[in-house]
Amino acid sequence: MTSDQPSIAEMGRRLRTGAVTSVALTRDALARIEAHDSALHAFILVTTERALADARQADADLAAGHDRGPMHGIPYALKDIYDTAGIPTTCHSKLRQHHVPEQDSVVTARFSEGGAVLLGKLATHEFAIGGPSFDLPWPPSRNPWNTEHITGGSSSGSATAIASGMLRMATGSDTGGSIRGPAAWCGLAGIKPTYGRVSRRGVFPLSWTLDHCGPLARSVEDAAIALQVMAGHDKQDPASADVPVPDFRAGLQRGVAGLRIGIPRAFFAAAKMVTPEVLAAIDRTAHLLRDAGAMVEDVALPDYAIFAAAGRVIMLSEAFAIHRIDMQTRLLDYAEITAGRFVLGATITGPDYVDALRARRELTDAVNAVLMSCDALLTASSLTTAPRFDAVPDALSSLSPMQTIPFNVTGHPAMSVPVGLAADGLPLSVQIAGRPFDEPTVLRIARAIETIHLSRSAGEVAARSAAGEGAGA
Amino acid sequence: MSATPSETALAAEFDCLMARAGLTIPPARRAGYLVAFADLRSQIALLHTNHSATVEPSNVFRLSPMESAR
Numbered sequence: 253m254t255s256d257q258p259s260i261a262e263m264g265r266r267l268r269t270g271a272v273t274s275v276a277l278t279r280d281a282l283a284r285i286e287a288h289d290s291a292l293h294a295f296i297l298v299t300t301e302r303a304l305a306d307a308r309q310a311d312a313d314l315a316a317g318h319d320r321g322p323m324h325g326i327p328y329a330l331k332d333i334y335d336t337a338g339i340p341t342t343c344h345s346k347l348r349q350h351h352v353p354e355q356d357s358v359v360t361a362r363f364s365e366g367g368a369v370l371l372g373k374l375a376t377h378e379f380a381i382g383g384p385s386f387d388l389p390w391p392p393s394r395n396p397w398n399t400e401h402i403t404g405g406s407s408s409g410s411a412t413a414i415a416s417g418m419l420r421m422a423t424g425s426d427t428g429g430s431i432r433g434p435a436a437w438c439g440l441a442g443i444k445p446t447y448g449r450v451s452r453r454g455v456f457p458l459s460w461t462l463d464h465c466g467p468l469a470r471s472v473e474d475a476a477i478a479l480q481v482m483a484g485h486d487k488q489d490p491a492s493a494d495v496p497v498p499d500f501r502a503g504l505q506r507g508v509a510g511l512r513i514g515i516p517r518a519f520f521a522a523a524k525m526v527t528p529e530v531l532a533a534i535d536r537t538a539h540l541l542r543d544a545g546a547m548v549e550d551v552a553l554p555d556y557a558i559f560a561a562a563g564r565v566i567m568l569s570e571a572f573a574i575h576r577i578d579m580q581t582r583l584l585d586y587a588e589i590t591a592g593r594f595v596l597g598a599t600i601t602g603p604d605y606v607d608a609l610r611a612r613r614e615l616t617d618a619v620n621a622v623l624m625s626c627d628a629l630l631t632a633s634s635l636t637t638a639p640r641f642d643a644v645p646d647a648l649s650s651l652s653p654m655q656t657i658p659f660n661v662t663g664h665p666a667m668s669v670p671v672g673l674a675a676d677g678l679p680l681s682v683q684i685a686g687r688p689f690d691e692p693t694v695l696r697i698a699r700a701i702e703t704i705h706l707s708r709s710a711g712e713v714a715a716r717s718a719a720g721e722g723a724g725a
Numbered sequence: 726m727s728a729t730p731s732e733t734a735l736a737a738e739f740d741c742l743m744a745r746a747g748l749t750i751p752p753a754r755r756a757g758y759l760v761a762f763a764d765l766r767s768q769i770a771l772l773h774t775n776h777s778a779t780v781e782p783s784n785v786f787r788l789s790p791m792e793s794a795r
Binding site: 461557558560561562564565568572576579580583584588591592595596598599600604606607608609610611612613614616648649650 | 739742743745746747748749750751754757758760761762764765766767768769771772773774776780781782783784
């Protein structure tokens with residue numbers, strides 16, 4: 253899939269020179285949604301009137317010299333676990349099908365204050381965990397690269413909307429990989445910032461100590477711009493970090509020369525599900541980063557299985573605590589997959605949960621120790637490309653193709669960035685993780701990877717054209 | 726928690742935990758849940774290492790000083 257929409261930065265430039273209006277951008281986005289969403293199911297609700305009102309306000313503000321920042325006048329959408337005052341926030345669940353919040357989430361409010369244009373609410377796996385499910389009031393999103401394949405989750409509608417070109421950026425949430433997974437399987441940039449960087453207030457929780465809010469976007473720069481709006485301290489979010497917010501775009505073009513990048517190869521190299529193409533993509537990316545001047549070397553981290561066990565125990569325990577009453581009284585109103593996962597949470601004992609939290613401290617210390625001598629880590633986002641709907645791995649199994657949960661457990665910032673296509677025509681990706689609150693370095697490396705792969709792709713297309721071949725998909 | 730209980734013991738433990746949690750499991754789903762329970766149990770066993778008592782949970786809370794309202 254490609255998007256012929258200009259980047260967020262370019263849309264911003266055109267808005268400020270008067271070459272385009274926010275109303276025109278919004279009508280264009282609404283037309284794309286109208287054209288594609290009936291087949292892709294990215295949206296639960298399209299807020300057409302709200303979008304046009306936001307756009308008219310954005311145009312009026314700019315005309316009056318009131319510039320609200322980098323998302324001013326830019327269409328975007330929210331995963332439907334972000335509260336929106338007066339607009340239903342369903343969590344893609346029958347249990348909250350008619351829930352209308354009275355207040356915006358902090359992130360929603362920050363986008364509104366920043367002049368962004370809300371296009372609507374996006375599909376998710378139910379309560380950000382249960383999917384893809386066909387036994388809910390709305391169907392699951394489909395992968396625009398091949399609609400027989402899933403998007404990954406849980407920020408499924410966000411990925412579908414961006415990858416199909418409906419918009420450039422949407423919010424996601426990431427408890428075990430729900431931003432980075434769909435980004436990986438749909439060829440997008442998706443960043444889970446450091447735990448505490450973005451307020452979670454007004455976003456329906458899955459697991460308080462693992463939940464992170466962040467953006468999915470068409471490009472690394474788009475993601476950096478969106479994160480700039482989302483980030484900031486919130487005194488009313490107990491996990492919010494009172495740390496300065498840097499300019500996330502400032503270092504994007506600095507390249508990787510001189511950076512030390514570690515590869516925790518044991519995480520993925522011997523994993524049961526890993527494909528040769530994923531391994532080759534990581535090695536190719538490492539090689540290209542070395543060519544660009546980075547020092548890339550293998551590093552050792554604790555066994556991946558310990559990260560996965562700690563993360564799963566924490567997530568399922570906290571999720572069941574949130575859903576206990578509804579599970580006791582309305583279990584059959586949940587999708588079967590969701591209910592099955594929450595049932596597992598009921599089997600975890602208090603000491604098991606505490607052991608997971610003790611492991612978490614040790615795992616975080618271990619990652620920090622490696623990051624004392626490395627600027628960042630390069631690893632897999634996923635062990636495979638997106639599976640078909642009829643070949644999704646067992647939803648209740650501990651086996652997962654995602655390689656994202658370690659950095660939910662430790663809270664480090666981590667980003668998925670695309671690195672080309674596999675033979676099945678679906679996107680491949682890698683994951684970059686960095687030091688706490690060092691999103692700028694993560695974004696800088698991701699931007700370098702994106703640039704290298706885009707230039708390689710352009711070169712390959714030019715070479716094929718010169719050889720008289722088609723440009724391909 | 727032992728790592729490999731018998732199927733019967735595992736099922737009894739699962740039923741007990743469901744009763745304790747106040748959950749009513751549809752009979753058609755029980756077999757699948759038992760398989761998933763065994764899988765999770767194996768995963769949890771990985772966390773049962775011999776931690777020193779000094780290894781505290783990650784989310785030990787801390788207080789900040791506060792001012793009197795008077």
